[in-house]
Amino acid sequence: MMSRRLGCIADDYTGATDLCSMLVRAGRRVIQCFGVPDPDQRIDLQDADAVVVALKSRSIAADKAVKQSLDALHFLQSWGADRFFYKYCSTFDSTNQGNIGPVADALAAELGVEQLFFCPAFPENGRTVHCGHLFVNGVLLSESGMRDHPLNPMTDSNLVRVLQAQTACPAGWLSTHARREPASASRIVVDAITDDDLQSAASLASEHLLLTGGSAIARYWAEAIGIRRSGRWDAGAMNASDRVAFNGTDRGATSDNCVVLAGSCSDATRIQVAEFEKTHPAWHLNVADQASPDLIAEETLRWCEEQWSQSNQPLLISSAANPEVVAAARARWGEWEAASRTESIFASVASGLAERGIRRLIVAGGETSGTVVGALKIPAVRIGYEIAPGVPWVTSTGSPSISLALKSGNFGGPRFFFDALETSP
Ligand SMILES: Nc1ncnc2c1ncn2[C@@H]1O[C@H](COP(=O)(O)OP(=O)(O)OP(=O)(O)O)[C@@H](O)[C@H]1O
Numbered sequence: 001m002m003s004r005r006l007g008c009i010a011d012d013y014t015g016a017t018d019l020c021s022m023l024v025r026a027g028r029r030v031i032q033c034f035g036v037p038d039p040d041q042r043i044d045l046q047d048a049d050a051v052v053v054a055l056k057s058r059s060i061a062a063d064k065a066v067k068q069s070l071d072a073l074h075f076l077q078s079w080g081a082d083r084f085f086y087k088y089c090s091t092f093d094s095t096n097q098g099n100i101g102p103v104a105d106a107l108a109a110e111l112g113v114e115q116l117f118f119c120p121a122f123p124e125n126g127r128t129v130h131c132g133h134l135f136v137n138g139v140l141l142s143e144s145g146m147r148d149h150p151l152n153p154m155t156d157s158n159l160v161r162v163l164q165a166q167t168a169c170p171a172g173w174l175s176t177h178a179r180r181e182p183a184s185a186s187r188i189v190v191d192a193i194t195d196d197d198l199q200s201a202a203s204l205a206s207e208h209l210l211l212t213g214g215s216a217i218a219r220y221w222a223e224a225i226g227i228r229r230s231g232r233w234d235a236g237a238m239n240a241s242d243r244v245a246f247n248g249t250d251r252g253a254t255s256d257n258c259v260v261l262a263g264s265c266s267d268a269t270r271i272q273v274a275e276f277e278k279t280h281p282a283w284h285l286n287v288a289d290q291a292s293p294d295l296i297a298e299e300t301l302r303w304c305e306e307q308w309s310q311s312n313q314p315l316l317i318s319s320a321a322n323p324e325v326v327a328a329a330r331a332r333w334g335e336w337e338a339a340s341r342t343e344s345i346f347a348s349v350a351s352g353l354a355e356r357g358i359r360r361l362i363v364a365g366g367e368t369s370g371t372v373v374g375a376l377k378i379p380a381v382r383i384g385y386e387i388a389p390g391v392p393w394v395t396s397t398g399s400p401s402i403s404l405a406l407k408s409g410n411f412g413g414p415r416f417f418f419d420a421l422e423t424s425p
């Protein structure tokens with residue numbers, strides 16, 4: 001079989017990292033780019049079997065999401081990709097108008113594809129699809145926490161209906177058990193309850209040029225279509241010059257230091273924060289405070305320096321340890337301003353930590369991860385060891401390199417931060 005290269009477009013940063021980790025499981029060398037790279041960034045993609053372009057297009061206006069996704073497609077074609085995957089959330093998050101339908105339609109039109117599968121199921125993380133309906137840990141999507149999502153509340157579990165509202169093409173669903181495709185539909189939601197179902201779906205799609213879904217199907221599809229397999233990179237190792245720069249700091253940090261930045265408001269992250277602060281120093285940001293984000297960040301960095309002067313324990317900085325602190329910030333600033341202030345604080349803290357020599361960060365939350373990666377001006381990362389399903393350690397390309405664990409809010413068990421430390425580069 002011809003050796004193929006896979007080009008992927010993901011609609012958020014942690015979702016992209018989730019996808020990368022599944023492709024690494026399948027023995028591929030994967031690079032994740034944050035945004036569509038500029039030619040002058042000169043990211044070396046030659047050794048990669050798959051390239052994932054991470055966008056932040058999940059909740060923006062549909063026309064913008066379409067444009068960014070097509071730009072990403074053209075970039076991936078210029079790299080040499082000959083199969084394409086569009087990754088969205090395993091909970092099918094979208095606004096009423098999109099963006100899953102419009103982006104999928106635009107990519108299909110550009111590639112001349114008529115029939116398209118939609119396969120969000122991620123059984124390992126509790127997301128299953130039965131008769132076109134999505135369940136989260138056995139509960140209908142519309143009755144899960146996603147019902148109250150601040151940006152994209154998901155109040156209908158029937159994905160055929162959700163998708164049909166976003167596309168002019170006829171939508172239907174397919175059970176791989178029946179191996180029967182809906183006769184008139186060209187936009188097809190695929191049932192999957194187990195990984196075996198995903199494997200069957202991947203093999204049904206083995207001739208497809210474009211597939212859409214969550215991360216779990218991508219691993220099997222890469223096998224089914226014969227994507228090049230060059231084996232894993234040791235993507236976690238820090239090189240000697242980075243260590244020298246790292247230890248050269250005069251502000252207390254040492255090469256053992258690692259900081260957790262938790263900006264996610266999800267239940268899973270709250271449990272992880274509570275577990276970690278039982279044994280580690282923790283700093284809770286007061287976003288409701290009237291001080292400027294820069295001042296709050298400076299105060300936070302001073303606290304880190306104090307901690308490092310006493311011990312080299314990993315530190316935790318959290319903004320949303322409980323719903324009350326988020327409510328207080330929103331009451332003071334309004335929802336949008338409160339989120340934007342939180343992100344500014346995390347951006348300044350992340351830059352400040354990097355200036356102080358920190359080279360390992362664990363970040364919780366998709367938006368928060370996007371903010372941190374943007375503040376550190378990281379264009380691309382290589383994918384390393386998988387800490388929990390869908391969350392690998394990644395290491396920035398270029399020098400000095402920095403290692404990051406970018407976690408979707410709801411991913412990982414209660415001891416995720418400990419697991420990340422134990423497996424860190
Ligand atoms: N105390 C706070 N007050 C107001 N907004 C906050 C506060 N803490 C965090 N936020 C904001 O809430 C949002 C959380 O989104 P983020 O994507 O980081 O996490 P998530 O939605 O749980 O994760 P994911 O998108 O991966 O599922 C961010 O915009 C963050 O800045």
Ligand SMILES: O=C(O)[C@@H](O)C(=O)CO
Nearest residue numbers: 014015018089090214408
């Ligand atoms: O598919 C998922 O659940 C995640 O990769 C994600 O996109 C969470 O925002």
